[in-house]
Amino acid sequence: MSSSVEQWVDEVSRSTHPDHVVWCDGSDAENDRLIDQMVSDGTLIRLNQQTLPNCFLHRSNPQDVARTEHLTFICSEDPEDAGPTNNWMSPKEAKDKIRPLFDNAMRGRTMYVVPYLMGPAQSPYAKVGVEITDSPYVVANMRIMTRMGKVALDRIKQGADDWVPGLHSLGDLSPDRRFIAHFPEERLIWSVGSGYGGNALLGKKCYALRIASTMGRDQGWLAEHMLILGLESPEGDVTYIAGAFPSACGKTNLAMLKSPLEADGWKVWTIGEDIDWLNIGPDGRLWAINPESGYFGVAPGTNGRTNPNAMTAVSHDSIFTNVAMTEDGNVWWEGMDGPPPAHVTDWQGNPWTPATGTKAAHPNSRFTTPATNNPALSSHWEDPQGVPISAILFGGRRARTIPLVYKAFDWDHGVFLGATMASETTAAATGAVGVVRRDPMAMLPFCGYNMADYWAHWLEMGRRATNPPAVFQVNWFRTDDQGRYVWPGFGENLRVLRWVRDQVRNGHGSARETPVGLVPTPEAIGTGELGLSAEDARILFDIDRDDWLREVEDQDAFLQKFGKHLPPTIRQQHQALQRRLSSVAVASS
């Protein structure tokens, strides 16, 4: 055990005063002990062990069900380094404010020391963290989501002195005394007052995105909120595609996609479903690893048709949070297969029937399941060097404006698409749902430094990578006048992946050039085969000039926020789009 870790653990226990200190090794025996203890104190409910072996339900505090972005801070010395899209506090102010919340916070509790590795054990790109937490639920989730215990301590022993300390306490769970603070210069995380996933599983958003993005800036790589998949074609080749979609906008579902054209030889393999670390390989391509080892996925909407691989994955060795429970100890959520059961216990533990009028499962209820449970897991998911990425997709929820898919003209244009993407807010964070906001690269809540400097870093990565991926924007969520999703989505998204592959391998055929980018012909996607009407196809591929002029105006207001940090290339891309839109009358397909 490394003395630097021991020193930090000593220091923390002197202020938090736990009754016991437990160093976690990640073993089955340790996990069994923790689970038994949580079942006996009510933190976990044992589900039906015949149908859901080794599965458990956790009901969180109703005030603690999603990420709380307004309580999340980047504590850099200079506020400019946090930039206009992050909440900032000076490191000193943050520590003065938060330290008292940790004082004595673990009295009467056990302090768990969780060493963990982000990335495959053999990967040169993997990184170590150590989380101290007083929540056994966090430990059980970290065990699924990361490679925990000896494998991480071994790295520290071998001299990895860049391990990231993360201090977590449930505190009193009050949002009034909740902070998720990141100290990028010190590479330190402090989180108090929440047990919820992204706030409390510090390896995930706090380390693998916010702290790692600053490491990537300094060291020449990228930490991204992206799924990673391999698309196998009938010819047997595999095209690796990464996709940045905001929270609850479809990463897990796309990464685990079950191909409707499997009989024709089209298949999708999962590498990762939430986070992607991208490094430039010796061949000038971007190579991706998934730093995680499990999935923390949205439950509602998951069913045997939308995501059969997820339904299989969560049928054993999984933890459910804030879903409903049936009378026979099975789980239920809105959008599961079949009609709603007549009686369930809702996510707060209350009796519920379809007549109750509330949601039985919380809209942000989740499953935690090991990657190895996924039937579509790629055999390359732990390749030490990662997989070579041929295409990056940016995708949000947009009822209008953004077509089903279009391709950027080149890397700089692609970075501009990412920088200006927008999406409707979801239940993954507290606050209003369905409000369109700019969410650059799906990293608005996760970029650990100035967003405009981050765009400059992306542009620079494209200069250094001699063979960067092609960039696309996608939108599964376009609606008609009745508010109905026009695109069937889920498995049928394969058709978009197929077009993306065709574009990166065979060039510009099957597309038409528009002012915003290259848009597929309806035939290239196969809307006819899908039985979509001509009107549906029109909506999916329509570039409405008025919508786009509004879009460009809104982008401008957003870009202005960044002042002198805004890279000139992004400004030029914006002006070029404006010019292309005003110089032509845009025809619909």
Ligand code: GTP
């Ligand atoms: P985070 O875990 O929060 O990062 O979310 P995510 O990006 O992984 O999103 P996820 O795949 O869990 O999907 C979120 C919600 O969108 C779920 O309710 C899905 O059922 C729904 N969804 C996913 N893909 C599609 C799609 O292609 N079409 C439609 N209509 N809904 C989708």
Ligand code: SPV
């Ligand atoms: C997200 O909100 O993007 C998630 C869930 O993936 S959480 O881990 O809570 O951030």
Ligand code: MN
């Ligand atoms: Mn996510």
